[in-house]
Amino acid sequence: MGLTSETTVYVMVALAAVCVALLVWLWPRFARQGWRQVLARLVAVGTTQVVIIAAFACWLNSSYQFFGSWGELFGRVETAPVGVTQAGGPGVGTGNDVAVRGALVQPAGDEQLSRVSGLPAGPAAVTGRVESVKVIGRRTGVVDPAFVYLPPQYFQKAYQRQRFPVIVALSGYPGSIFNLAQHLRVSQTAGELQRSGRMQPTVMVMIRPTIAPPRDTECVNVPGGPQTETFLAKDLPEALKSAYRVGHDASAWGVMGYSSGGSCALQLTMRDPHVYTTAAALSPDYKVKDDPTTGDLFGSGPGRADRINGHDLMWRLKHLPAPQVSVLVAESKHGERGYPQTQAFIKAVKAPMRVASILPEHGSHNFPTWVQEMPPALEWMSRQLTFPQDVVPRHVKKGAGAADRPATGHGTLRADGTEPTPTAGTRR
Template identity: 60%
Template structure:
């Protein structure tokens, strides 16, 4: 049984119930002072606690999809060690894919079958959500993704039209499942498009790390995972090769929450010829090393420069600003990032433009981000241009 399967969860929960029942039933028999009674009490306590903790752990993982498989839980990945390694032929850091088999490849459910509230019905009426694996042409990195295709994508009058696209990034250590189940990106977009408050848009939902369990922070690590190249170059190339999405940067935006929001700002400000809009909910404004990231900037002479260039406040003060639009979500109280958001927004100057969603109160959680998401998607829709190019034209 799969790690996230309901069958496994129900089986372990049943074992936990049985263990609790047996403990209550057998406890009087273990009331003596001899070694057998003591071992019986110890064994019943250990078995009961382990079964209850396992059931709770499986329930939490099934709900939040921290680990999608036994391989991920154990740190085992195809053709790769689990975390930090050398990128290239000598060893990879994360799953490696074969671009010759296609840059967008169909995949298994990836938890989509347990996401509630997805659009139902004929695709031309309700739209569709697909599960795919995106393979990097340059990096050979592989990332699972959900792809929301709006109803118009399947309607005859749009058959030769290309669509704007939003790349939506989860936080760390979350993944695509959280974007669907807890942030409710496809459900919210479908409702906004149906109500005419958002233009038809293709939305690609994925995680910001390409080498789990390492947090790659959308950085090209010297000798390590090339996460920035993957999201700035490989992902757009892959999507353009498979879906009817715009070729012009004006049709491309990136959205994220928490570390995914940090990546969104980094990608737009560092790659304005790929993404011209970024919406960041509760982001950080600089990339730093921590136990989950390892050494992101290397040990060479240019490590200080690399670290500075991933500090968005440093970029605002010392480098020419890109012609991009950014949106920041924060809260007056309940979130620690309000002072940093205020400083960032005050430092933005033309040609860059910045706006904000500022709640009176909100915490670093999905309840806050769900409140901000509709406004963020509508803002993104106004910022992106519907492509004028049609299929067959480059």
């Protein structure tokens, strides 16, 4: 039985019901005096509670897909498929290239995808298509599952020589691509916006930044450990460019996410502006810190302080030149803890970096809030990314996007995704 299957949930619920029934039936025997009876009562109550909690955890995991398999739950992670061999270096995750026989993007099972509601149905040239794949990192050896949404135009003859902009959507921790597709409704929202003309045709890639579950690596290259930043900033774009007609210029690449995925989106854009020029972060943090789920992210030795500062976005804004990127941050004024930090981040941004914001009055750190913020965030991102780009590099065409705009300014988006009239000090 798979960890996320309904059969597992039903079995655990039935087992919990049996434990409760046995506890009630046998309790009179356990009520007698004596140390054995006391021990029996403790074991019976403890076992029943553990089974009930396990049943609830299985149901919760089946609904939100935090862990996709028993191996992930216990830390046994697939690192490389058959055909990937190490070349000239120590283990996976050290940054040494691996020799890959076969494609960097390969088909994957549809078990999770089949449970997502509202996906395109019909001819791909009319409704688009969502593919379930696994992405193989040539440098890191990481194998990560992903959903890829291809818009209808991708399959239409009029666009057969066009490269499309890309938005990489990152889940939070310990989230999954199922959360992005089912609960955040990434592809469904993008499809609706594109059909209504509020968003240009864009390839949406849903992927999790948790490449070494159950550890939360926060998109950091851990010394001697998982190389998450390398995978997301180098391996992932290389793999997608090898498999799909997507833009080869950074102006066509954006990244977004919620919670820790939003933090990753900001980190990637500010640290790797030659890869991602646009980010949208829903309820992010602005500094990476060690905690029980991350372990030691920065290692020891004289370089530790520099590594910590490098992942502190407020420190970067104060001490390093601002990258020429556009970012959007979203945080509720009431109901989320990060509003003061978000305001401080917005005020700290300086040219040539640009920042926009979605600041609703009320909201919580949950999917209903992020679903409301998704349409304006995607519309804003779409206006930053260049399109179309011709398949032949020397004939690249650029549409109205980040490359055509002044690279400075602050803005707050309205609920419909439009920007208000600039305030004093904002250049257009």
